[in-house]
Amino acid sequence: MSVLTLIENWEGDFKKTSYETLSYARNVTNQLNTDLIVLTLGSTQPKQLIEYGADKVINISNLKFETTTNKVISDLCVEIIQEYEINTTIIANTNVGKSISPLITVKLKDTGLITNAIALPEKTAPLTVKCKAFSSKAYVKYESNYNSNIINILPNSIGNINKTPGKGEIINIEKSFEDSIQILDRKKSNEKISLSDAEIVVSAGRGLKAPENWEMIEELAELLGAATACSKPVSDMGWRPHSEHVGQTGLVVNPELYIAIGISGAIQHLAGVNGSKNIVVINIDADAPFFKGANYGIIGDAFVIIPKLIEAIKNHKN
Amino acid sequence: MKILVCISSVPDTTSKINFINNQDFDEVGVTYIINPYDEFCLTKAIHIKESNNATITVINVGDEKNDSILRKALAIGADNAVRINKNPDNSRMVADCIKKYCDDNQFDLIFCGRESIDYNGGKVPGFLAGKLEIPFINSCIGLEINNIKINCKCEIDNGIVTLEGDLPVLIAGQKGLVEEKELKIPSMRGIMTARTKPLEIINMEDISNNNMTSIEYTKPTERSECKIFQEDEVEKLVKTLSDEVKVI
Numbered sequence: 001m002s003v004l005t006l007i008e009n010w011e012g013d014f015k016k017t018s019y020e021t022l023s024y025a026r027n028v029t030n031q032l033n034t035d036l037i038v039l040t041l042g043s044t045q046p047k048q049l050i051e052y053g054a055d056k057v058i059n060i061s062n063l064k065f066e067t068t069t070n071k072v073i074s075d076l077c078v079e080i081i082q083e084y085e086i087n088t089t090i091i092a093n094t095n096v097g098k099s100i101s102p103l104i105t106v107k108l109k110d111t112g113l114i115t116n117a118i119a120l121p122e123k124t125a126p127l128t129v130k131c132k133a134f135s136s137k138a139y140v141k142y143e144s145n146y147n148s149n150i151i152n153i154l155p156n157s158i159g160n161i162n163k164t165p166g167k168g169e170i171i172n173i174e175k176s177f178e179d180s181i182q183i184l185d186r187k188k189s190n191e192k193i194s195l196s197d198a199e200i201v202v203s204a205g206r207g208l209k210a211p212e213n214w215e216m217i218e219e220l221a222e223l224l225g226a227a228t229a230c231s232k233p234v235s236d237m238g239w240r241p242h243s244e245h246v247g248q249t250g251l252v253v254n255p256e257l258y259i260a261i262g263i264s265g266a267i268q269h270l271a272g273v274n275g276s277k278n279i280v281v282i283n284i285d286a287d288a289p290f291f292k293g294a295n296y297g298i299i300g301d302a303f304v305i306i307p308k309l310i311e312a313i314k315n316h317k318n
Numbered sequence: 319m320k321i322l323v324c325i326s327s328v329p330d331t332t333s334k335i336n337f338i339n340n341q342d343f344d345e346v347g348v349t350y351i352i353n354p355y356d357e358f359c360l361t362k363a364i365h366i367k368e369s370n371n372a373t374i375t376v377i378n379v380g381d382e383k384n385d386s387i388l389r390k391a392l393a394i395g396a397d398n399a400v401r402i403n404k405n406p407d408n409s410r411m412v413a414d415c416i417k418k419y420c421d422d423n424q425f426d427l428i429f430c431g432r433e434s435i436d437y438n439g440g441k442v443p444g445f446l447a448g449k450l451e452i453p454f455i456n457s458c459i460g461l462e463i464n465n466i467k468i469n470c471k472c473e474i475d476n477g478i479v480t481l482e483g484d485l486p487v488l489i490a491g492q493k494g495l496v497e498e499k500e501l502k503i504p505s506m507r508g509i510m511t512a513r514t515k516p517l518e519i520i521n522m523e524d525i526s527n528n529n530m531t532s533i534e535y536t537k538p539t540e541r542s543e544c545k546i547f548q549e550d551e552v553e554k555l556v557k558t559l560s561d562e563v564k565v566i
Contacts, residue, residue, distance in 0.1 A: 010476070069481075071453065095474045099456040102444025106413075112530050113409075115439055128533070133437050137335040140437070141534040181453045181487075184469070185480040194476050200565055224566065236498045242459070243473065248331050248435055249354045249493060257565045268331045274538065278563045280555070281544070291544050296558065300549035308552040313566060316556050 002035040002055075003028055005090040006077060006097070008065055012044045016155075017092050017197045019052055023161040024153050025090040026053030027120050032088065036166055039080055041065050041073070050168035052161070062174040066186060070096065074103035075177040081108060081148075088127075089150040094196070101150050112146030118157040132157075135248045135271035155197045156254040157275065189243060191227060198227035200257045201276070203246060205231035205269075207262020207283060207302055211239035216306045217261065223313055229253065231263045247272035262302050265290025282306070319372040319463075319485075321363045322425040324416060324446070325356040325391055326406070327384045328436045337535040352387045355431025359491040361502045363429055364395040366463060373397045375423070379406045379415050385517065392512035393504030399517040404525070409437075411527040413445035418522060420450055425486060427468075432457055432490040443490035453487045459494025 005025035007018045022038065029036040038054035040046065042064035046057040058080060063072070077100060081089060089104070091097040093116065105113040116131040122141070127149050133140040195201065202221040208214065211234075221228045228244060235245035246253055248268040254275035261282045263269060270293050273279065281294040284301050291297045298305055327350045329335070329343075336344040352360070363374045376391040378384050379402040388399040402415040420428070428450075433440035447454035455461075459478070460471035466485045471478055473494070489495075504512070547555045560566045 070456065095457060098440050099444065099454065102441050103448045103454060105441075106445050106448035113441055114530075115441060133535075134329075134335045135435050135438060137537070138337070139536045139538065140532045141536075143531050143533045145529045145531075179453075181455070181481050181483040183479060184482050186474075186477060187479075188477040191476060196475060232498075242494050245493070252438075257559070257563060271331075278559075278565070279541070280559070291546070293541060294544045295541060296547065296555060297544045298547045298549060298552070298555065305549060305552060309556070312553045312556040315553075316560060316566065 001032075001087055002037050002084055003032060003088045003090065004037045004039060004077075004081060004084065004086040006073075007038050007040045007049060008092065008094060008096055009040060009043055011066065012042065014045070014048060015197060016161075017094060019161045020155060020158055021090060021092040021153060022049060022052045022054070024120065024158050026162060026164065026166070028088060028090060028151075029053070031121065031124055037080070037084060037086070039077065041068060046170045047168075050170070051165050052163055053166045054168065055166040056169045056171065059170065059172045060175050061172045062176070065096065067183060069179045069181050069183060070099040071103065071179045071181065072177045074100040074107070076175055077104045078107045079175070087148045089148075091150060091152050093152045093154045097152055101152050105150055108148060110147040112144040112149045113152070114142050114144060114149060115152040117151050117153045120158075121151075132275070136252055136274045137271060154254065156199075189241075191243070192222070193225065193227040195227040195229055195244065195246070195251055195253060198253070198255050200224045200226035200259070201229050201246075201253055201255045202226045202259045202261070203229035203231070203263060203273075204234070204261040205263035206233050208234075213303075214240070216310065220259075220306060220310055220313075223310060226259075231269050260290055260294070261306065263290060264288045265293060319366070319370050319427065320423070320425045321366065321372050321374045322420065322428045323356065323360050323363050323374060323376045323391070323396065324428070324430045324442065325360065325376050325378050325387060326353045326431070326434045327351070327378065327380060327387050328353045328434050331435065335537070337537070340534050340536055343535070350383070350387065352390060353431045353434045355433060355435070355492050357431075357501055358493055358495045359429035359431055359489070360391055360394060360396065361500060362461070362491060362495045364502055365496065366427070367395070370463065375400060375425075377402070377416055377419060379404055379412045381405065388517055389512050390504060392515045392517070393508040394502045395508065396515075398515055401517065401519050403519050403521050408527055408530045409439045409441035410445060410530065411525060413442050413449060414525050414527065415522050416442075416446055417449045418525065419520065427463075427485055428452070428488040430488065430490050432492045440490075443488060447488035450488065453483050454490070455481060455487055456490045458489045458491050461489065461495065
């Protein structure tokens with residue numbers, strides 16, 4: 001009856017998402033008064049998982065997330081869930097999580113899937129969880145009558161990460177599964193910081209007038225340790241990569257701070273950023289709709305303001 | 319080659335989202351469109367058809383209000399349309415219905431939009447692939463087909479992965495599969511011929527699923543009023559962000 005959580009690592013390193021997921025799983029485990037099993041692949045530091053709440057760590061030592069297909073990861077999860085008779089599985093809403101969760105769900109009997117969860121379950125019987133919907137314009141509460149459930153949690157949405165250690169047994173095993181799909185190549189993006197779990201995002205749009213003008217945006221982002229993002233028009237025009245497009249049909253972000261420069265704030269863009277805790281808007285147009293959806297704003301020319309902002313932040317840091 | 323494109327009907331991207339008694343979506347004044355993610359899939363299917371011998375079927379689970387998006391898909395270039403006449407109560411039920419249709423009509427390639435912009439569930443593609451026991455290619459931003467071999471580029475956290483396999487597969491598509499400017503729109507000729515293309519309505523009374531229900535809808539609290547700083551108050555903004563927001 002234990003809780004299972006799959007914790008991803010990136011070349012062996014755990015990220016904020018990993019600890020958030022683990023913390024959430026630990027809290028659910030406490031709600032259910034049971035044990036927490038953590039599953040990971042190729043980890044060199046399984047002890048860290050114990051520090052954040054794992055009662056048992058199952059480390060598949062011969063596999064790595066980077067070279068393992070989604071089907072293999074989902075088959076592995078199914079096997080562990082069945083072996084340990086798991087009723088509740090917590091998986092982060094990362095690309096891997098979103099891909100494997102439906103596959104795991106339909107392979108198991110009487111199992112439900114709740115995605116985009118932003119809070120701990122309100123009730124555990126029946127399982128009731130609040131989730132985001134309508135491109136973050138609404139919340140929906142799901143009630144599951146399935147015997148078992150998988151919950152996908154949104155990064156940066158759950159709140160504080162608790163660091164309470166678990167009982168701490170580590171099991172290293174090897175597993176292999178077949179897949180007809182082969183990974184031919186993996187290309188890491190140039191992004192220094194991943195947009196989907198960045199704490200600070202610096203985003204820019206058509207107000208920047210041309211792709212050559214993005215240097216100051218990148219400089220500001222680097223200074224803040226932020227990820228860069230953009231509005232749909234500039235990604236469609238090829239000024240910035242598609243992976244930076246934030247919005248209703250692009251990426252949805254939930255950072256602590258979202259700085260929007262030269263973006264007017266169309267509804268579709270707001271849908272991608274409404275989850276941000278704080279929004280700063282810099283725009284030359286006082287009537288830009290974005291100001292209505294922001295916490296702080298400066299009305300003025302980005303080409304004047306951003307250099308000043310960079311200077312002011314450098315001074316502040318010293 | 320037989321291609322299936324699954325499409326859903328969603329509120330247009332500019333719609334105001336409201337609920338009646340926190341229970342039902344308020345449809346007043348809302349225009350419905352083909353889910354944008356599905357549109358990328360449909361155009362890609364048409365590109366594939368243009369260079370292969372293929373037929374495209376579009377399928378939707380819903381009531382007669384959805385006939386208009388099916389007709390639009392036919393006008394854009396699909397060959398035939400199917401509507402499973404049921405209320406799409408939840409993702410599992412939708413996947414069960416489409417699976418049943420697939421069992422009776424073998425497809426070589428199935429497209430779904432990666433998620434719908436209303437519920438953002440992102441579950442139907444994986445559920446369907448899992449039930450059909452065919453490979454599930456998620457977040458696909460490019461693909462090439464050579465006979466039965468398919469080569470796909472997919473978005474992953476922090477990069478792009480290239481995968482290869484054999485048809486049949488299920489693709490969950492998004493922007494990148496085709497570019498925004500390549501999206502096909504119905505031509506006059508397309509609209510005229512759409513009227514003669516088949517739109518089959520299928521009942522599936524025996525399929526139902528009440529295990530996952532949405533019990534309440536709420537809206538996020540509005541952000542408090544925006545605090546405006548002047549062009550020469552940049553230092554003040556930085557201090558505020560540092561003191562109040564504690565991120566700098």
